[in-house]
Amino acid sequence: MVVTSDSESGLDIRRLCRTGDFVEPTSGRAPGYVQCNVVMMPADSAHHFLGFCEHNPRPCPLLAMSEAPGSVALTALAADIDIRTDLPQYRIWQDGMLTERCDNVTHVWEDDWIAFALGCSFSFEEALIGAGIAVRNIIEGVNVPMYRTNIPCTPAGPFAGNMVVSMRPMPAADAIEAIQICARFPSVHGAPIHIGDPGHLGIDDLGRPDFGDPVTLHSTDMPVFWACGVTPQVAVENAKPALRSPTNPATCL
Amino acid sequence: MVVTSDSESGLDIRRLCRTGDFVEPTSGRAPGYVQCNVVMMPADSAHHFLGFCEHNPRPCPLLAMSEAPGSVALTALAADIDIRTDLPQYRIWQDGMLTERCDNVTHVWEDDWIAFALGCSFSFEEALIGAGIAVRNIIEGVNVPMYRTNIPCTPAGPFAGNMVVSMRPMPAADAIEAIQICARFPSVHGAPIHIGDPGHLGIDDLGRPDFGDPVTLHSTDMPVFWACGVTPQVAVENAKPALRSPTNPATCL
Numbered sequence: 001m002v003v004t005s006d007s008e009s010g011l012d013i014r015r016l017c018r019t020g021d022f023v024e025p026t027s028g029r030a031p032g033y034v035q036c037n038v039v040m041m042p043a044d045s046a047h048h049f050l051g052f053c054e055h056n057p058r059p060c061p062l063l064a065m066s067e068a069p070g071s072v073a074l075t076a077l078a079a080d081i082d083i084r085t086d087l088p089q090y091r092i093w094q095d096g097m098l099t100e101r102c103d104n105v106t107h108v109w110e111d112d113w114i115a116f117a118l119g120c121s122f123s124f125e126e127a128l129i130g131a132g133i134a135v136r137n138i139i140e141g142v143n144v145p146m147y148r149t150n151i152p153c154t155p156a157g158p159f160a161g162n163m164v165v166s167m168r169p170m171p172a173a174d175a176i177e178a179i180q181i182c183a184r185f186p187s188v189h190g191a192p193i194h195i196g197d198p199g200h201l202g203i204d205d206l207g208r209p210d211f212g213d214p215v216t217l218h219s220t221d222m223p224v225f226w227a228c229g230v231t232p233q234v235a236v237e238n239a240k241p242a243l244r245s246p247t248n249p250a251t252c253l
Numbered sequence: 254m255v256v257t258s259d260s261e262s263g264l265d266i267r268r269l270c271r272t273g274d275f276v277e278p279t280s281g282r283a284p285g286y287v288q289c290n291v292v293m294m295p296a297d298s299a300h301h302f303l304g305f306c307e308h309n310p311r312p313c314p315l316l317a318m319s320e321a322p323g324s325v326a327l328t329a330l331a332a333d334i335d336i337r338t339d340l341p342q343y344r345i346w347q348d349g350m351l352t353e354r355c356d357n358v359t360h361v362w363e364d365d366w367i368a369f370a371l372g373c374s375f376s377f378e379e380a381l382i383g384a385g386i387a388v389r390n391i392i393e394g395v396n397v398p399m400y401r402t403n404i405p406c407t408p409a410g411p412f413a414g415n416m417v418v419s420m421r422p423m424p425a426a427d428a429i430e431a432i433q434i435c436a437r438f439p440s441v442h443g444a445p446i447h448i449g450d451p452g453h454l455g456i457d458d459l460g461r462p463d464f465g466d467p468v469t470l471h472s473t474d475m476p477v478f479w480a481c482g483v484t485p486q487v488a489v490e491n492a493k494p495a496l497r498s499p500t501n502p503a504t505c506l
Contacts, residue, residue: 172448179432180444191433195425196449196475222449 048157
């Protein structure tokens with residue numbers, strides 16, 4: 001869920017989050033541990049959201065969900081998780097509107113809530129760096145640029161919307177290697193969904209991302225696009241139910 | 254070495270070649286059998302050529318070589334091979350010049366010759382087609398376009414030269430899948446070495462290949478470049494020894 005440098009474990013970071021002592025993005029932390037985007041919502045919407053993940057596994061690779069409504073553990077993922085407190089930050093939507101940012105959701109959690117943990121691209125960035133590939137957003141110290149595309153997700157109940165992609169520019173030889181590396185990690189978005197012309201995805205201007213920050217593109221770079229964990233956030237906004245659905249901004253925005 | 258449609262085996266095709274009854278390119282034949290480029294030369298040059306293959310495994314993936322000078326078998330590859338007769342066609346170079354085309358080399362074979370079998374891209378084309386990827390040169394019924402690049406091979410003795418690449422245009426989504434598929438076949442050139450801008454390889458005009466035939470590029474296509482088995486032919490031309498070195502044109506030109 002969260003991780004740090006060198007010997008730091010996921011649990012180390014979760015405990016820091018739990019006490020409010022860690023409120024930063026988790027990119028690059030706890031190497032070797034999978035990173036997740038987290039979405040929570042009332043059980044009466046959750047079965048539709050589960051369907052949305054199953055229909056759209058590239059942007060929404062489901063790693064774990066609450067075993068029962070109200071359960072704050074995700075035992076399939078790790079021991080000692082309290083999903084209400086163990087993320088660095090949360091965002092709360094109500095009726096499709098972002099209403100609050102906070103470092104825990106204990107005050108709004110209800111006993112019919114279900115939490116979903118979805119694989120995050122922060123995990124494969126670690127693998128790319130390990131293979132000697134320069135990840136531009138990390139080098140430039142900014143969040144990865146993300147864009148709304150013209151690719152519709154398969155809807156499920158009220159959850160619908162177009163896929164959001166993250167983009168990392170790199171030379172073609174690195175792109176070829178990145179495709180091979182990321183294909184080995186289907187649970188954290190897998191291989192890129194597109195390389196080259198952004199117009200193919202309906203993206204007009206790479207310099208103006210819809211989420212995150214712009215990064216530099218060199219003349220020898222090729223933009224490489226991955227399905228992104230912000231996709232479910234857009235689907236939650238579109239759902240506009242009387243729905244409180246905190247997501248983890250540390251790993252998705 | 255050679256293969257045919259459906260139930261046809263490599264041996265079936267080799268036997269047809271042996272009797273002079275098959276003199277065509279082997280692309281698409283004997284599915285499931287590996288396809289090779291073959292190079293033969295006197296033993297006193299062969300150790301350098303072996304070094305050239307070892308130094309440049311992407312264009313020259315060595316699958317088998319004669320166990321001893323003069324041996325016409327390649328037992329590591331298959332039973333019942335006579336390398337003097339079992340290819341559809343041969344080309345003979347002398348002093349770096351192409352001097353003869355023929356359907357066997359029995360008349361020039363000497364007892365100090367060594368044969369090399371190198372993996373050929375015809376093998377991975379079968380895997381691409383199996384995955385539903387349209388291979389443009391096969392659809393258009395022509396040989397794949399090949400280009401001399403600005404990428405120097407690592408020389409070995411007299412063998413030196415720039416890498417030759419084959420190019421197959423396809424939509425980006427297919428290119429991403431082709432990279433994953435071909436990475437699984439390092440013995441037949443493996444993953445592409447470049448995607449996108451041909452100028453990066455020193456290629457001015459995709460419409461004018463140095464070997465093979467031009468193919469159509471659609472506006473949504475991305476050119477995808479693989480290391481090519483014509484590379485050793487260029488190295489043989491450059492070596493210009495008093496060297497007779499038939500290669501199998503059916504699989505490389």
